[in-house]
Amino acid sequence: MMAPVHAADDASGLALGRKLFKGGAIPACTLCHTLKDADSTGVIGPVLDELKPDAQRVATALRNGVGNMPSYKATLSDDDIRALARYVSKVSGAMQGAAR
Amino acid sequence: MTHPKAQANPLMASHFLQGRRHLLAGSASAVAAAALGTWTRPAAAQVKPLPAYVSWKDANSLIVHSSSTLETRRSAFGTSLITPAEQLYIRNNLPPPDASIVADRDAWELSVEGVRNPRRFALRELKSMGLETVAMVLQCSGNGRGFFPGKPSGTPWTVGAAGCVFWSGVPVRAVIEDRGGLAAGIRHMTGTGGERLPEGLDPKSLIVERSVPIEAMTDALLAWEMNGVPISLAHGGPLRLIVPGYTGVNNIKYIRRLAFTTAETDARIMSHGYRISPPGTQGDPAQPSVQEMSVKSWINAPSPDSAAPTAGMVQIHGVAFGGLSAVRRVEVSVDGGKTWRESRFVGPDLGKYAWRQFVFAARLPAGSHRLASRATDMAGNVQPEHRLENVSGYNNTSWADHAVTVTVS
Numbered sequence: 001m002m003a004p005v006h007a008a009d010d011a012s013g014l015a016l017g018r019k020l021f022k023g024g025a026i027p028a029c030t031l032c033h034t035l036k037d038a039d040s041t042g043v044i045g046p047v048l049d050e051l052k053p054d055a056q057r058v059a060t061a062l063r064n065g066v067g068n069m070p071s072y073k074a075t076l077s078d079d080d081i082r083a084l085a086r087y088v089s090k091v092s093g094a095m096q097g098a099a100r
Numbered sequence: 101m102t103h104p105k106a107q108a109n110p111l112m113a114s115h116f117l118q119g120r121r122h123l124l125a126g127s128a129s130a131v132a133a134a135a136l137g138t139w140t141r142p143a144a145a146q147v148k149p150l151p152a153y154v155s156w157k158d159a160n161s162l163i164v165h166s167s168s169t170l171e172t173r174r175s176a177f178g179t180s181l182i183t184p185a186e187q188l189y190i191r192n193n194l195p196p197p198d199a200s201i202v203a204d205r206d207a208w209e210l211s212v213e214g215v216r217n218p219r220r221f222a223l224r225e226l227k228s229m230g231l232e233t234v235a236m237v238l239q240c241s242g243n244g245r246g247f248f249p250g251k252p253s254g255t256p257w258t259v260g261a262a263g264c265v266f267w268s269g270v271p272v273r274a275v276i277e278d279r280g281g282l283a284a285g286i287r288h289m290t291g292t293g294g295e296r297l298p299e300g301l302d303p304k305s306l307i308v309e310r311s312v313p314i315e316a317m318t319d320a321l322l323a324w325e326m327n328g329v330p331i332s333l334a335h336g337g338p339l340r341l342i343v344p345g346y347t348g349v350n351n352i353k354y355i356r357r358l359a360f361t362t363a364e365t366d367a368r369i370m371s372h373g374y375r376i377s378p379p380g381t382q383g384d385p386a387q388p389s390v391q392e393m394s395v396k397s398w399i400n401a402p403s404p405d406s407a408a409p410t411a412g413m414v415q416i417h418g419v420a421f422g423g424l425s426a427v428r429r430v431e432v433s434v435d436g437g438k439t440w441r442e443s444r445f446v447g448p449d450l451g452k453y454a455w456r457q458f459v460f461a462a463r464l465p466a467g468s469h470r471l472a473s474r475a476t477d478m479a480g481n482v483q484p485e486h487r488l489e490n491v492s493g494y495n496n497t498s499w500a501d502h503a504v505t506v507t508v509s
């Protein structure tokens with residue numbers, strides 16, 4: 001069970017997720033993915049606005065890699081992965097799922 | 101060994117933007133598909149339009165998972181053995197190159213390396229060097245991933261990331277012969293795709309480059325034709341490496357380099373991608389690579405996504421193949437695998453790399469029935485009941501996973 005997320009914490013978490021998406025994560029998510037909220041237009045990987053992955057799916061992809069996508073386990077902290085997963089799932093329009 | 105550098109292609113971006121607009125705007129054919137479709141799966145509510153580069157495909161026959169992953173509906177496989185291009189699945193590891201590469205097909209160039217006399221060939225030259233045609237099951241490594249209960253990352257294909265198609269081209273062995281034979285110490289055949297790679301990323305992390313054992317060369321083709329027409333851009337035209345019996349990813353689209361090598365490529369898609377990773381691990385070069393297919397079958401009809409049969413005689417039919425070995429027999433069960441009966445093959449035998457169609461006539465009373473099929477190949481390998489668990493959901497051949505429950509009215 002996750003502790004309840006306060007609105008302010010959620011907002012700062014989302015801001016962190018957006019920052020990581022746009023360049024904090026290396027390589028940056030924007031290089032490969034399109035995500036309207038992040039103004040990114042990458043065409044290598046799935047269009048996240050279309051895929052609408054839930055947070056769990058994003059977190060798993062970040063930890064393990066998927067297809068051509070590398071694992072970010074060694075370069076992002078668990079908190080970073082959670083923030084990034086929550087951000088992508090939220091702004092792509094997926095149902096909000098808790099990243100574990 | 102050097103790797104060709106990615107070339108900037110200004111046409112590329114506009115091509116994809118066009119695709120995006122197409123997706124956003126929707127298409128008449130997809131709307132028609134939604135209105136006319138008879139399938140009952142939950143996915144029916146989420147019919148997505150076809151991406152621009154495959155706008156010529158039959159939307160009614162396909163599930164659009166994403167712009168680079170399209171699956172043939174189970175109910176769309178007919179009984180004519182060959183899968184029409186309009187119905188054939190799509191799985192691209194990278195966006196296809198710009199359509200300009202199929203404007204002058206004969207000018208496409210392939211570099212042949214790891215032979216006594218390496219050389220570049222234009223496609224028009226390859227066409228003069230030999231000709232063979234093979235019917236082959238093309239199947240994505242992840243076909244059947246959707247049956248893994250752990251929901252592995254990747255497209256949740258069930259049965260439709262596969263098709264049986266004809267390819268025509270020059271045998272790879274004829275090209276090797278022309279070049280004076282293989283260089284010394286060769287153990288692999290390595291193909292490199294011609295996709296454009298983005299700047300800012302290590303090319304090795306993205307390039308579509310795969311190695312297969314050199315033995316696979318024996319029946320491999322450099323193909324320019326599929327099902328009677330020049331290979332579409334979506335399926336790898338103008339030139340595709342065809343490695344019969346090997347999963348889709350090993351059949352390199354838009355091949356621009358064919359190298360005979362002493363070691364496997366260290367491209368990430370080979371070293372870490374497409375590995376059979378035990379649960380709880382990550383892909384690594386020590387794990388088995390996803391290459392040869394093995395014996396598999398499934399029932400296409402009746403199935404939950406086609407019209408429900410009425411009580412009485414039902415023709416249960418499907419497809420079976422053996423990967424590198426021809427398929428010998430298919431048994432069918434109408435009681436979820438408790439008892440099995442021999443089915444019969446229908447239609448011509450198109451060779452060991454093609455699939456066979458099987459049919460079993462059963463009298464089914466009203467009610468719910470669990471139908472399963474189990475194939476055996478010429479080497480005596482029997483399709484297993486259980487999938488081999490692996491992190492990425494590859495190579496699912498489980499007959500239990502592929503069984504269908506149908507309700508007879």
